[in-house]
Amino acid sequence: MGIKSFIHRVKSGVNNTSSGLFASAMAIDLGTANTMIYESDRGIVLEEPSVIAIERSSNNVIAVxxxxxxxxxxxxxxxSVIRPLKDGVIKEATATMAMLRRFFEQAQTKRFTMRPRVLVCVPSGITEVEVNAVRTSLERAGAREVLLVPEPLAAAVGVGLPVEAAIGNMIVDVxxxxxxxxxxxxxxxxADSSIRVGGDEMNDAIIDHMKRMAYLLIGERSAEAVKMSxxxxxxxxxxxxxxxxRDAxxxxxxxxxxxxxxxxxxxxxxxxxxxxxxxxGLxxxxxxxxxxxxNRGIVLTGGGSLLRGLDRxxxxxxxxPVRIADNPLSxxxxxxxxxLTDLFRYRKLLLD
Structure with a gap:
C-alpha cells in the first residue's frame, strides 16, 4: 500500500491510536549509534545501541x-560484533534485519496480534537505493508497512517548531x-545540507590522534568514553x-x-x-x-549537540543565536x- 492510499484510509476511516488501523504501529529512529522505538500509547519503549553479535559458525544471533x-x-x-549501520544508512542488510527483528520482539507486547506498521526516520540526503534497503530490512524484520520521514523534519516536530507555518526554522541534527x-x-x-560526519567520525578522529600524538592504540569504546568525559x-x-x-x-x-x-x-x-x-545550509x-x-535562531539536536561548546x-x-534542544537525544x-498519531495532518512531511 502506498502513502496516498494509506492516507486516504486514515482520512476516511479511523484516525486514532486505539483503532485497529493503529493497533500495532510504531515510530523508529534507526540511527547509526542508537535505535529508538516509540509507540503512540506507550511512548519510547526501546532505546538500544545499534549493535548485534552473531556467531560466525551458525549465524545465530548472540546478543543485540x-x-x-x-x-x-x-x-x-x-x-562477530557488527554495527550494521554506517553514515546513517544500512551497511549490512542481513545483520540489520536480524537486529530489528530482536528489537521488535523486545518492544512489542503480547497484545499485538498484527505485524507493526512502521514510520522510520531517515537522513534527508538518502538515495533511492538506500531507501529500498531500509524498506526491505524493516519488512523482512516483520514490519507490515513502512513509511519514511526525513530526520530533520521529525526532529523539528519533536522540539515543537512550527513546521507547518510560513516561517523559517533551522535545525542542525548531529x-x-x-x-x-x-x-x-x-x-x-x-534548504538543506547533509554530511556523513557525526559522532562516529569524532571517535575515529580521537583514535587517530592518540595513535599519532601519543603512540597509543585504543578501541572505539575507549574513544567514545574519552569523548563523553x-x-x-x-x-x-x-x-x-x-x-x-597498547603502545603502538x-x-x-x-x-x-x-x-x-x-x-x-x-x-x-x-x-x-x-x-x-x-x-x-544558510x-x-x-x-x-x-x-x-x-530572529528565531538555530536549534541543535542529536547526541553530537551535547559536545561542550559546539553551540558557541x-x-x-x-x-x-544557537540553542540545544531540551530533548536532543529523543x-x-x-x-x-x-x-504517526496524526498522519493525515503531517502527510506532507512523509517521503513518497
Whole structure:
C-alpha cells in the first residue's frame, strides 16, 4: 500500500491510536549509534545501541543492543560484533534485519496480534537505493508497512517548531553517522545540507590522534568514553583523565594521561566539517527565510549537540543565536511519534 492510499484510509476511516488501523504501529529512529522505538500509547519503549553479535559458525544471533555493544573488541574468533549501520544508512542488510527483528520482539507486547506498521526516520540526503534497503530490512524484520520521514523534519516536530507555518526554522541534527542541516517552512525542507560526519567520525578522529600524538592504540569504546568525559571545544577546559591502550611501537599495554585540549585538537576536523555544513545550509536559504532565522535562531539536536561548546562555535561562526534542544537525544523519535498519531495532518512531511 502506498502513502496516498494509506492516507486516504486514515482520512476516511479511523484516525486514532486505539483503532485497529493503529493497533500495532510504531515510530523508529534507526540511527547509526542508537535505535529508538516509540509507540503512540506507550511512548519510547526501546532505546538500544545499534549493535548485534552473531556467531560466525551458525549465524545465530548472540546478543543485540547494549549487551552486544559491551562485546565490542572483546570477543573470540567465532563471534562477530557488527554495527550494521554506517553514515546513517544500512551497511549490512542481513545483520540489520536480524537486529530489528530482536528489537521488535523486545518492544512489542503480547497484545499485538498484527505485524507493526512502521514510520522510520531517515537522513534527508538518502538515495533511492538506500531507501529500498531500509524498506526491505524493516519488512523482512516483520514490519507490515513502512513509511519514511526525513530526520530533520521529525526532529523539528519533536522540539515543537512550527513546521507547518510560513516561517523559517533551522535545525542542525548531529547524529552518530550524519549531520543534517535543514531550513524548514510550510511542511517542507526549503534548504538543506547533509554530511556523513557525526559522532562516529569524532571517535575515529580521537583514535587517530592518540595513535599519532601519543603512540597509543585504543578501541572505539575507549574513544567514545574519552569523548563523553573530556569532549569540549572550550579553550579554558583544563580537565584530564587516564586512558589505557597498547603502545603502538612495543605492543605493551600502557596508561596515558590525556587532556581536554588534546581531545579538542583531535575533534577539529569533524567540527570544522559541521561548521561548514551549517554555513552551506544558510547560503542556500531564501532571503525571507534567513530573516526568520536571524530572529528565531538555530536549534541543535542529536547526541553530537551535547559536545561542550559546539553551540558557541556555531554562534561565533554564524552570528546567530544557537540553542540545544531540551530533548536532543529523543526529539527525532518523539517527533516521528507525533507524526504517526496524526498522519493525515503531517502527510506532507512523509517521503513518497
Amino acid at each position: 543492543g547494549s549487551e552486544a555493544k559491551a562485546m565490542l573488541g572483546r570477543t573470540g574468533r567465532d563471534i 547524529g552518530g553517522g550524519t549531520t543534517e542541516v535543514a531550513v524548514i517552512s510550510m511542511s517542507s525542507i526549503a 573530556l569532549g569540549s571545544l572550550l579553550e579554558d577546559d583544563q580537565r584530564e583523565t587516564e586512558i589505557s591502550g 611501537a612495543s605492543g605493551i599495554p600502557k596508561t596515558y594521561t590525556v587532556k581536554a585540549g588534546q581531545i579538542r585538537e583531535a575533534l577539529r576536523e569533524p567540527v570544522d566539517a559541521i561548521r561548514k555544513a551549517v554555513g552551506h 547560503e542556500k536559504t531564501p532571503p525571507e527565510l534567513v530573516r526568520d532565522i536571524v 562555535i556555531l554562534t561565533r561562526e554564524t552570528g546567530l 526529539c527525532t523519535v518523539l517527533g516521528a511519534g507525533i507524526i
